[in-house]
Each structure stands twice: as C-alpha cells, then as structure tokens.
Amino acid sequence: MSTGMTNTTVPLGLGSEDVEAGGQQFPDVQRMSEGGSHQAWADAEGYLRRAQRILAITHLSPDGDAVGSLLSFGRAMQGMGKVVTMACQDPPQARFDYMGGVRDIRQSAGEGGYDLIVSIDCSDVQRLGTVFVPGRHAHIPLIVFDHHITNTMFGTVNVVEPQASSSAEIIYKLLRRLDVHISGDIAAALLTGIITDTLAFRTTSTTPDTLAAAMDLMRAGASLTDITRKALVLRSYESLRFLAAGIVASQLEDGIVYAAITRKMRKDLGVKEDRGDAGLVGTLITAMEATIAVVFVENTDGSVEVGFRGAPGYDVSQVAFEFGGGGHAAASGCTLPGPMRDAVNRVLSRLRRVIRER
Numbered sequence: 001m002s003t004g005m006t007n008t009t010v011p012l013g014l015g016s017e018d019v020e021a022g023g024q025q026f027p028d029v030q031r032m033s034e035g036g037s038h039q040a041w042a043d044a045e046g047y048l049r050r051a052q053r054i055l056a057i058t059h060l061s062p063d064g065d066a067v068g069s070l071l072s073f074g075r076a077m078q079g080m081g082k083v084v085t086m087a088c089q090d091p092p093q094a095r096f097d098y099m100g101g102v103r104d105i106r107q108s109a110g111e112g113g114y115d116l117i118v119s120i121d122c123s124d125v126q127r128l129g130t131v132f133v134p135g136r137h138a139h140i141p142l143i144v145f146d147h148h149i150t151n152t153m154f155g156t157v158n159v160v161e162p163q164a165s166s167s168a169e170i171i172y173k174l175l176r177r178l179d180v181h182i183s184g185d186i187a188a189a190l191l192t193g194i195i196t197d198t199l200a201f202r203t204t205s206t207t208p209d210t211l212a213a214a215m216d217l218m219r220a221g222a223s224l225t226d227i228t229r230k231a232l233v234l235r236s237y238e239s240l241r242f243l244a245a246g247i248v249a250s251q252l253e254d255g256i257v258y259a260a261i262t263r264k265m266r267k268d269l270g271v272k273e274d275r276g277d278a279g280l281v282g283t284l285i286t287a288m289e290a291t292i293a294v295v296f297v298e299n300t301d302g303s304v305e306v307g308f309r310g311a312p313g314y315d316v317s318q319v320a321f322e323f324g325g326g327g328h329a330a331a332s333g334c335t336l337p338g339p340m341r342d343a344v345n346r347v348l349s350r351l352r353r354v355i356r357e358r
Helices: 029-033 037-050 064-079 125-131 167-177 184-198 208-219 224-233 237-249 263-269 280-284 317-322 340-357
Strands: 053-058 083-087 116-120 142-146 157-160 251-253 256-261 292-298 304-310 331-336
Touching: 037 116, 037 142, 037 157, 037 167, 053 064, 053 125, 064 083, 064 116, 064 167, 064 184, 142 167, 167 184, 167 208, 184 208, 184 224, 237 256, 237 263, 237 280, 256 280, 256 340, 280 292, 280 304, 292 340, 304 317, 304 340, 317 331, 317 340, 331 340
Parallel strands: 053 083, 053 116, 116 142, 142 157, 256 292
Antiparallel strands: 251 256, 292 304, 304 331
C-alpha cells in the first residue's frame, strides 16, 4: 500500500481507552500523516492516467455527496477515454434523478476485467457493500477518495482529506489537477455533493475553498437554486408523514434527543422505503435543548440503522466508530444488530458518558 496519506487529527479527548471491546481502532494520526498529501495525489493521478477499465464504487444507502461524486468522477474519466463502471449496492433515491446518468449506476460490478478500482466517499471497505467482492477484486489496485475522519486507509493509495467539506470537493480538486473539462452535467453532480454535505453551506466544514469551488461550478452551468431545492428542500408526502411520526415518538433526556422507528411503525405509516430516516435526525438536532440527536431505524432484516448528529463542540464520530460505523464530528452513523431495545440501550449509555465527560 502507498503511505501517501493526507494529514488529519484525532478528535479531542479520544484515547485508546475510549475504544470499547468489539469496536474498531480509531485511525492513528501518525500513520495517517506518513508520506504527506502530495505523494498520495501523485500516486492516484498516475494510476488513473494508466488505467483503461475502472470500477468506481460509492457507499451503500448513497446520499447526495455519494451520488454526485460518483457520477462526476465517472463522467470525467469517460471523457478521458476510460471505460468506467459506476456502481453502488443500493440504487440512488429518485430525488437525484435530475442528475444526468444517475440511472447508469449499477448495483453490481459485473464481469469487468478491471485494472483499477476507485472507492468514493467510503470510510471503510465494508461501506462498499456487495459490489466489492474480495475474492475477485482484492488483487486489483484500489484508490480511496474520501473526507471522513474515521477512514481506515484501506486502499492501495488513500487520498483522504477530512478538512474537505465533502467528497465532491475532493473530486472537484482531482478534476482540476487532471485538467478535465467540467461540463454542465459534471458541475451539477459536484455541486449536489457539496450542497448536500454542507446543508447548503451551513456546516462548520464550509471553507473559502468550498465556496470558491461552488462558484466555479455555477459558472460551469450548475444551478445553485435548482439543486438546493431538489436535493435538500423537496420531500415526498410519505416522508413528511414519517418525519412527523418520528418527532412525536422522540424523547429528550439530559441533552440527548432520540427516536426509535420500528418496522411496525413504518408499516402502519405505509412507508415503502426500508432504510433511512427521511432526515429525522437532522431535524431533531435543531431542538434548542439538544446537544446530541440519535435516530434508530429497524431494518427489515432486524438490524438497526443508527444516525447521529452533534451540536457544535460534540464529536459523535468517535461513538459511531466504536460501534463499527464512521462519519464526521457532527454527523455519523453505524448499523447494529437487533433487537431494537438492546441497540438503543447500548448507544444511549455511551452517549450519556460522552456528555458527562465533556
């Protein structure tokens, strides 16, 4: 593996004693700093220029950053004459259909004959889902482009920049380094990733570089108002009913606001989607009394999808990582085995300790 990795920092207050038995070991800041970002970028560019058949994968249950980053990367590489398969275990939500080529994203790798695999917006290999098959793909060079601080550096080359607002901002930087023409479709996909991960430039990860990239993408033809409306504002009536029921079912205890969404509740509401919380956790964290919000969603297989949000000053990424997940300081997630009651008790116990120790 390449040791070219971008500098990052471990969240304040997290030591080895904070990683519970059964959890992952938090990425080592010293290991992540070895080699520096210049070498990682140079290695990645070299692999991309030499590759002819690329399998590009983003994470399961893809959000706007995952879909936008994957599409923009795929289209750009195709423009360079590469044969690219864009893949994701789960199909993108219909709300992203405005992006050109979104229905070209496959749910499996196919036969391929790939000479390079690119992971986009995934913090660990498990997030690649069923698309990545170790028995068939482990021997192929793997480039990781990501911005999650919990990234486990699982690639041959790891371009991981936790200071970036989104993976789309990293892919934008890549395309500029490769001198690739950014068409209107590519610009719209990249701006979708930036807007959705920054909540329309409202997160602390929004920097002058983020705004400069957005300006450049708007000049290339992306519409800020249209993308914000389609990617962030519009909701189906079904999701509004789900959101309302979740708010009613929520509880607030010692600064933690949480809700548990069971399969029965989803069935009673007539919710067709079997994953996700329809933005409930992002709504709960807006409560003035909340320091941490967490939503538990029971999946059809009995597992429990957990979404975390933290108010400024509260890092939820370390908690998600301990439970086998990952993400950002302010927004993270994981999946736990059922039953629901056990998952809720485990997570709330850990979150109460986070608040006590702060």
